[in-house]
Amino acid sequence: MRARVVGFALLVACVPREDAHFPLRAAMWTDTDVAPVNVRCHASPTPRDPKHVSCAPMPYQSPLYWDGADNLFFRPLSEALGVATVHEAVNVNSLDEVPDSAWFTNRIGAHPLDDQAMQLGGCAPPQILDPDHAADGSWIIDKGKADGSTPGFRISVPGKGKYLVKADSVDDSPEREAASTVIGSAVYHAAGFNTSCEQIVYVRPSTFKLLPGLRSKANFADEKPFDRAALEAIFAHSPRRDGKLRFTASAWLPGFLLGAFRYAGTREDDPNDVIDHENRRELRGARVLASWIDRFDAREGNSVDSWHVDRKGAPPDASPGHVVHYQLDTSETLGSLWADDAISRRLGYSYIVDWGDMFFDYVTLGAPTHAWDTIAKHPTFGYFDVEHFDAGAWKNEYPNAAFSHMTERDGAWMARILARFTPSNVHALAASGNFTDPANTAYLERTLVGRLDKILQRYLTRLSPLADVRVDAEELVALDLAEARALRDPKAFHYEAHVAGGGRLGVRRLGGGKIAIALSHGSARYLRVIVTDGVARAPLVVHLYDLGHDGFRLAGLERPSGAP
Numbered sequence: 034m035r036a037r038v039v040g041f042a043l044l045v046a047c048v049p050r051e052d053a054h055f056p057l058r059a060a061m062w063t064d065t066d067v068a069p070v071n072v073r074c075h076a077s078p079t080p081r082d083p084k085h086v087s088c089a090p091m092p093y094q095s096p097l098y099w100d101g102a103d104n105l106f107f108r109p110l111s112e113a114l115g116v117a118t119v120h121e122a123v124n125v126n127s128l129d130e131v132p133d134s135a136w137f138t139n140r141i142g143a144h145p146l147d148d149q150a151m152q153l154g155g156c157a158p159p160q161i162l163d164p165d166h167a168a169d170g171s172w173i174i175d176k177g178k179a180d181g182s183t184p185g186f187r188i189s190v191p192g193k194g195k196y197l198v199k200a201d202s203v204d205d206s207p208e209r210e211a212a213s214t215v216i217g218s219a220v221y222h223a224a225g226f227n228t229s230c231e232q233i234v235y236v237r238p239s240t241f242k243l244l245p246g247l248r249s250k251a252n253f254a255d256e257k258p259f260d261r262a263a264l265e266a267i268f269a270h271s272p273r274r275d276g277k278l279r280f281t282a283s284a285w286l287p288g289f290l291l292g293a294f295r296y297a298g299t300r301e302d303d304p305n306d307v308i309d310h311e312n313r314r315e316l317r318g319a320r321v322l323a324s325w326i327d328r329f330d331a332r333e334g335n336s337v338d339s340w341h342v343d344r345k346g347a348p349p350d351a352s353p354g355h356v357v358h359y360q361l362d363t364s365e366t367l368g369s370l371w372a373d374d375a376i377s378r379r380l381g382y383s384y385i386v387d388w389g390d391m392f393f394d395y396v397t398l399g400a401p402t403h404a405w406d407t408i409a410k411h412p413t414f415g416y417f418d419v420e421h422f423d424a425g426a427w428k429n430e431y432p433n434a435a436f437s438h439m440t441e442r443d444g445a446w447m448a449r450i451l452a453r454f455t456p457s458n459v460h461a462l463a464a465s466g467n468f469t470d471p472a473n474t475a476y477l478e479r480t481l482v483g484r485l486d487k488i489l490q491r492y493l494t495r496l497s498p499l500a501d502v503r504v505d506a507e508e509l510v511a512l513d514l515a516e517a518r519a520l521r522d523p524k525a526f527h528y529e530a531h532v533a534g535g536g537r538l539g540v541r542r543l544g545g546g547k548i549a550i551a552l553s554h555g556s557a558r559y560l561r562v563i564v565t566d567g568v569a570r571a572p573l574v575v576h577l578y579d580l581g582h583d584g585f586r587l588a589g590l591e592r593p594s595g596a597p
Contacts, residue, residue: 054559055576055589060126064134066305069343069353073302077350089340089350090302095293095333104332104432105386108297119438122314127589128502129446135305136358137225137315141458142450146223148461154219156230160284162193164236164277172240177249177259183210183364184267186249186259187285188241195285198234199364200267206413207272208473210364211281212466216477217326217363219462224322224450225315227359230284233467235277238268274469286359288339289349294358295333297434303356316435318447319360321492323436324427325451325484327417329380330365331429331436337361367477368417378405378416382423384431413473419483424491441496442592448492449500451485452514459485489518496592497573499564504585509550509575510543513566517546520568527567532560533574540564552577552585560585571595 077087126132133139140146164172167190176187178197185199201211211233218231241264249259257263272279296316299306310316323331342354370377376385382405383390393401404421411417425444429436463478498515509530516526530538530550539551550564562575576589 055127057578057586057588060128060130060589062126062130062132062139064124064132066135066307067355067357068305069355070304071352072304072354074352087350088352089289089354090291090300090338090356092290093292093295093300093338095295100333101385101431104434105384108434109388109432119440120312121440122317122443123308123312125314125446128587129442129590129592131225131314131446135356136227136313138227140225141223141453142225145453145455146458148457151219151223151458151461152465154215154222154231155228156232156284160193160230161232162190162196162234162282164234164240167236167240169237169239170242172236172242174241174243174247174264177247177263179250182251184251184270185280186247186264186267188282196282197285199281199283200271201233201279201281202270202272206368206370206415208279208466208468209367209369209413209415211279212468212477213326213366213369214281214283214362214364215465215467216462217328217366218360219465220326221322221360221363223454223458224447226319227357229286229359229361232282233465234280234282235274236280237277272469281364286337286339288341288357291338291340291356293333293336294338296436300338300356305355311434311438313435314443314446317439317443318450320427320429320436320439321424321444321447321488322451323429324381324422324424325481325488326363326366327368327381327427328363328366329428329430330362330369332431332433335360335362368411368413368415370415378408379403380416380430381427382421384428386431387428411476413468413470414476414480417480419480419487422484422487424484424488441492441594445492445496445498445592448488449498449514452489452493452498452518454485456482486518486520489515490520493518493520494568495570496594497564497566497569497571499566499573502573502575502587502590504552504577504587505549507552507584509552509562509577509585509587511548511550511564511573513546513548515546515566515568525568528564529567530562530564532557532562534561538562552579554579554581 072088072090074086074088077085079085124131131137171191173189174186175189178185183199185197187195187197189195201208215231215233218228222228243261243264247259248256249263250256268278295310297311298309319331337359339357339359340350340354341357342349342351344351408416408418408421459481460478463474463481466474466477468474493515498513499511500514501512503510513526516523528540528548530540532538541549543549558579560577560579562577563572564575565572571593574591574593578586578588580586
């Protein structure tokens, strides 16, 4: 297994050397971490079976207090004392991309998504609920919510399966929380992450049937009965439209749930998990994605691992199987607020305990004005805006190891994915919030478009934004995402290409940011073509093999940080 890490490392994009060569082979597009593996069996007693034996990885619980303390105090101290250094991500292929894996699947970065697919997110059409045609008492409440700060319960829907239903409070930013859950999940899914199926439902109270003897538990609270009074309290604090209650419904995830994944290290009892999580590009680059929708609560507690058994009919915790990693719960996005306004203002700008900001305020006697000092509060979306957003300086609630290890290449990779979200896609996302007031939909669309533009301006103008590189007959074809997204006037883009150690190559502009570079056969079998666009600070270096009558073969891409 460790040999696979070494193989990945050899494919990492880095500053090129004159003697750097990529092998003549296709890029790796599928990781082997979805292959079935066996896990050592262990005793795992249950109330129904005290002698039960599990052959799945051990479940992991992520205490919020410990995770926060570890990332705010202990990990920074440990890394400082150990003189930790940040290296480039490990799981990157020869084309500077992330292969499909148990963590990530190339979706919008590989092919366009229409607006319907964007709105579906992680939902398959059969999972979509139809509350308008559900009979009274047909949605069975069979379990109280076991954790989290949002009230809710689990239901069983005939022919559909199980769903976790969460309330959308009328007390604070009505309708925002459900919209954030659905929109945030759709964004993560489109970008490539595994997510749950999330949908907004308007349902008659009479549709639910409560089973007796249920219990529930919220964060930092004791377990208590989930009875009719508890259910009616949720109903009373839920928004209504035409007599129907507004909820989010999350389809129950498949497999045997193992609890959260960590943003550092590996799951030691998963033979497939061989790359330290802080060195995975998709987890590092997720910092840029989180900044777009202001997912400050991107922590291990809002994730889950699930063990998928690879043998039909086997128990859910049998072997062989493989772990699938999910991003969960984006409800605290799009302007979520804490009870303390002073903290709410700083979310996205400063950690809740930020040693750097505290030191700066100390040495300057608190004289400078921070962004959060002047930001205005929106009645629905809190402090979620465009004007104060700094794409390169965004911070989550408290650090996680992967975000802290993000490099310029990781951020640029995610920006290239986000550049594929079209204005129509963003409109569809905003509309899926199903707001009663159209002004909220319009504000959200404007804000998402504005924040996305700032992200692309920040990350697509330093390293080369050229993507979709391929050989077409005797030409090298590419798409400049910075030009395609109109980050500068078209006249600002001046394309040049030359062979390292050789002469210039002709460049044709095909429109819409697409270019074609004429290749010519020579005596060298291995070519390094250096391409600049006149806007980005650094070039793209394309590695090619000249195979004579068999044409040219693309071998690898590099995005150095310096000038050509």
